[in-house]
Amino acid sequence: MVALAMFACEGFDKQLQLPWWGLLMACGIALFFTLPIGIIQATTNTQPGLNVITELVIGEALANVAFKTYGYISMSQALYFLVGTLVASSTYFATAWWLLSSIKDICDPLLLPEGSPWTCPGDDVFYNASIIWGVIGPLRMFTKYGIYKEMNWFFLLGFLAPIPGWFLSRKYPNIKWLRLINMPIIIGATSSMPPTKAVNYWAWGAVGIFFNFYIYRKFKAWWARHTYVLSAALDAGVAFLGIVLFFTLQSKNVIGPEWWGLDMDHCPLASCPTAPGIVKKGCPVF
Template identity: 45%
Template sequence: MFFDFRTLHEKEIKEDGKKPSLSRVKFFVIALVCSFCWQLFPGYLFQTLQSISWVCWAFPKSVTAHQIGSGLHGLAVGALTLDWTTVASFLFSPLISPFFAIVNVFVGFVLIIYIVIPIAYWGMNAYNAKTFPIYSADLFTAQGQDYNISLIVNDKFELDTAQYKQLGKIHLSTFFALTYGFGFAAIAATLSHVALFYGREIYDRYRASSKGKEDIHTRLMKNYKDIPSWWFHLLLIVTIAVSLVLCIFLKKEVQMPWWGLIFAAALAFIFTLPISIITATTNQTPGLNIITEYIMGVILPGRPIANVCFKTYGYMSMSQAISFLNDFKLGHYMKIPPRSMFLVQFIGTILAGTVNLSAAWWLLNSVENICQQNLLPQNSPWTCPSDRVFFDASVIWGLVGPKRIFGSQGNYSALNWFFLGGLLGPIAVWLLHKAFPTQTWIPLINLPVLLGAPGPPATTLNYTSWILVGTIFNFFVFRYRRNWWQRYNYVLSAALDAGVAFMAVLLYFSLGMENRNLQWWGSDPEHCELATCPTMKGISVEGCPTF
């Protein structure tokens, strides 16, 4: 928050009393135009710039080389990108993340991707890892084929037990399985980390909230009318009532009982404070998706729609609450009237929800084979990586259920020990901090962030590029041009995002709607076709060599 605070408040006057030669507005326009123009190359003309995986080019027929060098389906060793969307699409802009958070993500990434996964895949062949791609969020049969979900779903969108037994257990790639394990650890670590490192501060601030000394921002905001509490209470009652109506009168479509809604709201309420603290200090937000999926999958197995609804109400309620608080914090600094902030957020939510639902409905009915990667052209923008992970999660946790995957009937029950490891991890860090209080770097170890990286649908290249760019800007520029950096950093981040977004819209409406694609060597985003191939002897997959 430091950089955007400087950007929004600091007057554009140098120490000598003169205005800088380049105002923030002019800098924003220049950076936006440059970002807009450049995005034409990785976005359309030369898509190989999205993932420059030279290891794959050097060894075009080696499956192992492709697994190591691929930035989209492998470990991204040596892979580079010149596409800002690859850098900032999943982890948000690295320019506005504190350096200690980047270090935590880097340590977690190296631990998982470059130590644990290679050992599990090549060293131990854990869970028959070589039968499947090394880096994939898809679901597989024991023979390494894509799992045909439609065969195990009955007319009521519930699990067909007989067909499931015939098709066999669901198998995950090494990456996907371990990601869930470290996700278990991250959510458990969030509770213990916040309790140990921020528990006393939370308690003191709560006690002082009604009688504490007001800062200058709070005193200035007294000039505006505050938001009546009944606005929030009324909105809460109306939204819960509407949701309860859906659960009670649309049982067939929603599948979630009314008590599931109350339970999801309670989970969101419990986790909002600790996850808000992690977000405020690191700019990284651990999600409740895994824990909500797990809980409802245990309670109501075989109901994927109910699982998705519970996950949405639990996870998104918490996520939107944090976004709401973030907006109010910015409005507090900018002295925007609180009632105006509330109305803008309320109207914006209604408009955004309506537009998003309408756009999704239109796309589902206008784009053929949308989100079905195997049936789409090679460079199609409609592969929906986030939605495919969401769908696979609904199958794992809702349709099949945790018991058949992470329980006694599944292959991955050992991953449940990650919950305990995540809960105890912050205790070890806290004890180290108490034993060596002069070592200021110890409390900067943030296990919820460290253990939560990486995870699908982000690729390894998303992480390596995000870490590299964030390190360069936080170290080199921050060190040698500190004043310039503090003045323009937030502006640059916003300009890069805006330029990419405008070009994406232009490309879609001018070329994408007519399916006009270039076909040449540079149209392939990576040239690592063998990265998704298995390496187990005797396993045959179309397009891959058989060992």
């Protein structure tokens, strides 16, 4: 895979703008962080991403996208195993190619019809972050030349954050809940906020509290045997239902019911563009 990546970077150097040493650095970052992040994921079922770290390291136009992909996605795929990655990535590529060639103005919320589901929020965040870190660059944001230089202190705060919980759990061993304080989960839980909305966190929290507090206490044997299976079943059910709804309704331009929670912000002006010169139907013109 490294050889194929090297071929891609050197063979398409004008498009990717990532030199061979940048690829090796990205792979080294992925290799270095696979074990510690794997430990966090194994114990918490949460995988902190390396996207911000890789963006901060390279911060250089199009090379930012390639460097972030090889440094962040390589680590993520290593933890999700190779065979599943090959199947999933091939299916994802074929699906993405089909959608991009069959849906007009996909991923462009300014040109799509009102209420269209094809706004690509996750890909939009990935792309916008690459532009911000690549075009503007970390030098103009997080150094003495930028306005966000104080945010670098959060690297130190993140490093020190687990220490108080560890110290208190050792000092008061009889207080069992102190051992359950996990700062990677508490801090990292907000990493999905763009593009996730508040309603998603409410749903996740309600399901998590019900199964990991009530069911865990009342039916511990059932919880130990079926909770992770149920979690996978819920994820798979949403994916399969999405496929069924697309082929039976959306692909035939049949508008489905207005489900509660789809209008998550309940603010009609939230989707209005803020950049000057861009006009969207239903939005005020300043």
